[in-house]
Amino acid sequence: xxxxxxxxxxxxxxxxxxxxxxxxxxxxxxxxxxxxxxxxxxxxxxxxxxxxxxxxxxxxxxxxxxxxxxxxxxxxxxxxxxxxxxxxxxxxxxxxxxxxxxxxxxxxxxxxxxxxxxxxxxxxxxxxxxxxxxxxxx
Numbered sequence: 001x002x003x004x005x006x007x008x009x010x011x012x013x014x015x016x017x018x019x020x021x022x023x024x025x026x027x028x029x030x031x032x033x034x035x036x037x038x039x040x041x042x043x044x045x046x047x048x049x050x051x052x053x054x055x056x057x058x059x060x061x062x063x064x065x066x067x068x069x070x071x072x073x074x075x076x077x078x079x080x081x082x083x084x085x086x087x088x089x090x091x092x093x094x095x096x097x098x099x100x101x102x103x104x105x106x107x108x109x110x111x112x113x114x115x116x117x118x119x120x121x122x123x124x125x126x127x128x129x130x131x132x133x134x135x136x137x138x
Contacts, residue, residue, distance in 0.1 A: 029076050029083040029112065036074045036087075036114055037122045046123030047073070049113045058105040058131040066098035067115035067123060073099065074116075079109030105131050 003011070033042075050064040065073050065088070075085045088099040103111070112126040 029078040032074070032076055032084050033112070033114055036072075036116070040122050042114065042122050042124040044124060046117060047113050047115045047125035049111065049125040049127050051111050051127045051129050053128075054130045054132070055105065057133050058107065059133075060102045061105050061111075061129060061131070062100065062102050063111060064098065064100035065113045065115075065125075066096065067113075067117065068097060069118045070097040070115040071118055072116040073097070074114045075101075075103070076112040076114070077103060077105055077109055078112060080104070080106050085111075105129060107131050 047065065047067045047070075052061065055061040063075065065075060067073055071090055073088045073090075075087070076083045077085050085103045086099075086101060090097045097115075105111075108128070108130045110126050110128050112124065115123045117123060
């Protein structure tokens, strides 16, 4: 199989893009976390994130998140082109600070939940979900 110079350059550019793209997706998730927390430190306890270990289809991945005493919970999918998945806000009359939904995942990646607690501190939980069929065009 013979490649023209143009095809070789296109393949090289595609390979370079594929090596840089995952880093930019993770950077976008870190930017969203910093925006939500204002750069505050994150505790590793206080948030419960439930997600399947293996999702056969990335189009509908069920998750549930809860944090006792939270005023807001941010859910991110670090590997998606747009990492922000959902933000749940809880008022003072909320019976529980829990939510569940179905999300779309582009491929195997970390799902991250950040909770803003009533005292102004932040807590984090994450779980890796292995996706066999991507949901964002994969």
